[in-house]
Amino acid sequence: MKGEKPTRPLSIKVPNLFGMQYFESRSYDEILEILEEENELILELEDLCTEAKERRKTYQGSVRDFLMDSMYEIDEREAKKKLSTDNARELRDTSDS
Known part of the structure; x- marks a missing residue:
């Protein structure tokens, strides 16, 4: 069942921060990933x-x-987080080359 598309369109309503979110014709994994995020x-x-x-x-x-x-402070924290992510990505890219 994991990773497979439902045989019929899967339509569920899930409460979230912004009200109800509708998921239609998505795999179970996609729905779980969105909900985890x-x-x-x-x-x-x-x-x-x-x-x-x-x-x-x-x-x-x-x-x-x-x-x-x-x-x-939040903006500064986010900028530092992005910088460290970019630096890690850059290091990974240079090590792959």
Whole structure:
């Protein structure tokens, strides 16, 4: 069953972060992969919210300043993550050559 297309179109409704998502005519593996990616994003969002709540308790500025600082830190973290991914890809590409 793993990796095979359903004999008839598979249509299911799955609740997600943005409401209900419809999957039609996809393999079971494709659906599982999409749901796993969404689950990772939800867990990351929960971690960010928890971290923000903890930091807000000790922050001395306004809520607006706190949100702006938090967005800057998230952008900086994402840029570092992308840079490390790009560097790893570049190292892998040069080692393959």
